[in-house]
Amino acid sequence: MPELLQLQQVSGGYHGRTVVHEVSLSVAEGEAVAAVGANGAGKTTLLRLIMGQLPLSGGQVLFAGRALGRLPTFERVRLGIGYVPEGRALFPEMSVEENLEIGAYRASKAELRQRLDHIYQVFPKLQRLRQTRCRLLSGGEQQMVTVGRALMTRPRLLILDEPSTGLAPRVVGELYQALRVLHSDGLTVFVVEQNAYAALRFAQRGYVFEDGHITRVAPATELLHDPHLVESYVGRASPLASSQGPA
Amino acid sequence: MLQLQTYLLLLLTGIMWGGVYLLMAFGLNLIYGVMKVVNLAHGDFIVVAGLLAVTLYGAFQAGPVLAIPLATLLFLLVGLAVYRGLLAHVDTTGSQGELRTLLITFGLSSIISNIALLIWGGQYQSVPFFQSAVRLGPLFLPESLIVSSLVAFVLAFAVQFWLTRTRWGRLVRATAQSELGAASCGLNTGRIRLLTFALGAAMAGAAGALTVVLIPVQAASGGFVTVQAFTLIALGGLGNYLGALLAAILLGVIEVSSSYFLGASAASAMIYLIFILVLIVRPQGLLGHRGRI
Numbered sequence: 062m063p064e065l066l067q068l069q070q071v072s073g074g075y076h077g078r079t080v081v082h083e084v085s086l087s088v089a090e091g092e093a094v095a096a097v098g099a100n101g102a103g104k105t106t107l108l109r110l111i112m113g114q115l116p117l118s119g120g121q122v123l124f125a126g127r128a129l130g131r132l133p134t135f136e137r138v139r140l141g142i143g144y145v146p147e148g149r150a151l152f153p154e155m156s157v158e159e160n161l162e163i164g165a166y167r168a169s170k171a172e173l174r175q176r177l178d179h180i181y182q183v184f185p186k187l188q189r190l191r192q193t194r195c196r197l198l199s200g201g202e203q204q205m206v207t208v209g210r211a212l213m214t215r216p217r218l219l220i221l222d223e224p225s226t227g228l229a230p231r232v233v234g235e236l237y238q239a240l241r242v243l244h245s246d247g248l249t250v251f252v253v254e255q256n257a258y259a260a261l262r263f264a265q266r267g268y269v270f271e272d273g274h275i276t277r278v279a280p281a282t283e284l285l286h287d288p289h290l291v292e293s294y295v296g297r298a299s300p301l302a303s304s305q306g307p308a
Numbered sequence: 309m310l311q312l313q314t315y316l317l318l319l320l321t322g323i324m325w326g327g328v329y330l331l332m333a334f335g336l337n338l339i340y341g342v343m344k345v346v347n348l349a350h351g352d353f354i355v356v357a358g359l360l361a362v363t364l365y366g367a368f369q370a371g372p373v374l375a376i377p378l379a380t381l382l383f384l385l386v387g388l389a390v391y392r393g394l395l396a397h398v399d400t401t402g403s404q405g406e407l408r409t410l411l412i413t414f415g416l417s418s419i420i421s422n423i424a425l426l427i428w429g430g431q432y433q434s435v436p437f438f439q440s441a442v443r444l445g446p447l448f449l450p451e452s453l454i455v456s457s458l459v460a461f462v463l464a465f466a467v468q469f470w471l472t473r474t475r476w477g478r479l480v481r482a483t484a485q486s487e488l489g490a491a492s493c494g495l496n497t498g499r500i501r502l503l504t505f506a507l508g509a510a511m512a513g514a515a516g517a518l519t520v521v522l523i524p525v526q527a528a529s530g531g532f533v534t535v536q537a538f539t540l541i542a543l544g545g546l547g548n549y550l551g552a553l554l555a556a557i558l559l560g561v562i563e564v565s566s567s568y569f570l571g572a573s574a575a576s577a578m579i580y581l582i583f584i585l586v587l588i589v590r591p592q593g594l595l596g597h598r599g600r601i
Contacts, residue, residue: 133498
């Protein structure tokens with residue numbers, strides 16, 4: 062499979078302090094990949110580097126074989142990288158539908174309608190809430206809007222930053238179920254998570270991220286059954302999460 | 309009966325002055341709402357546009373009908389140049405960013421007001437246009453006030469329509485509400501910021517060229533105008549366009565009626581008193597979330 066996203070020895074951080082150290086990873090077309098790690102491991106920084114929110118201090122990011130260099134975030138989105146940022150970054154005073162529409166603001170009317178229908182198919186709840194201001198939604202609903210808005214850009218690759226943060230276990234399950242459907246429809250997904258259990262049950266391959274370094278890469282099932290990893294990242298979350306039943 | 313007429317006149321004049329203040333604060337509000345930048349040179353833009361209108365009147369007997377479009381265009385270009393030349397080069401994020409933009413626009417304010425002082429000198433000047441008064445039943449209202457406030461309210465309505473009903477306006481609002489969200493929709497947020505700043509500056513130009521028929525200005529008046537405009541938008545909730553409208557009317561009515569009953573100096577004290585009260589009781593502005601850009 063051809064690599065859609067490739068990171069070669071990527072380093073970077075804030076104000077001269079390096080947070081991400083020479084990270085190399087790849088996501089193949091059609092793959093679902095997770096990077097898991099503890100709070101403060103540099104996961105969000107890594108995504109900010111991929112999205113051009115921060116400048117690289119070393120290495121390079123390639124998308125579909127093209128080096129992205131210093132391309133600004135919006136250009137990366139236009140190339141086909143859908144981005145679900147940490148903290149959701151919704152337009153709080155706008156309705157659900159307005160938020161979604163801005164994701165496809167360059168599309169024609171017919172195209173827009175088609176994409177909206179697709180989102181409402183993936184998240185039927187959003188159709189009922191379409192006139193509601195996003196500020197008034199629950200955390201789970203807001204996260205659905207953010208994912209929906211990113212999908213409205215028609216991405217080839219969807220990148221998610223900690224989508225489970227602040228959500229109840231049941232809602233996390235729903236969200237990942239939607240991601241499973243999208244992935245089985247052919248979308249390439251790269252998710253970064255502290256909730257290793259949820260992410261690794263979804264992904265095919267996983268990277269373990271510690272102190273800004275990649276320390277392991279393995280098939281997700283292997284990582285899920287690794288007692289050491291389960292202890293350090295999955296930990297007490299797993300009995301709770303596994304009570305939701307099979308994926 | 310006379311009592312009622314007096315109250316009516318005060319109310320009407322107050323609302324009209326509110327419109328004028330709104331016009332003078334509009335650009336500042338838009339720029340703050342979208343960019344979180346307080347343009348301290350805003351008042352100087354208004355003053356220079358006013359002085360330019362004075363010069364145009366002196367040279368060609370040209371009234372606001374010519375001066376307004378010229379000043380609007382000129383300050384659109386000034387806005388583009390200031391953004392491209394200065395603001396685009398600094399990191400405006402975080403509390404450090406706010407300080408940087410305050411310092412930059414403060415410096416700009418000094419430069420502009422001193423250049424204006426060299427060109428126009430320090431005397432107060434005005435454009436003697438719309439000097440008659442209109443009789444409305446038993447009430448007499450100055451024409452300059454009527455025209456200025458009409459233009460102000462039309463402009464306020466037009467901007468609100470633009471922000472909420474048009475494609476570009478919605479993209480501007482989206483950028484105001486989350487720049488990261490806008491960028492992750494593929495929006496060129498740098499271009500939106502450029503457009504917003506230029507538009508805000510153009511509005512200051514239009515406001516200056518019009519209100520100089522009502523309020524005489526001199527080269528150094530800019531600082532006071534900025535403070536007045538900032539008070540208004542803070543009262544309305546920074547970057548809140550509905551709140552600004554409400555705050556403008558409130559300030560106008562309070563100023564006009566307190567200066568009628570208590571005298572002119574009490575009027576300006578009253579406005580700051582109310583401003584302080586609002587900061588204590590409702591620091592998010594009169595309307596809070598509602599009506600934010």
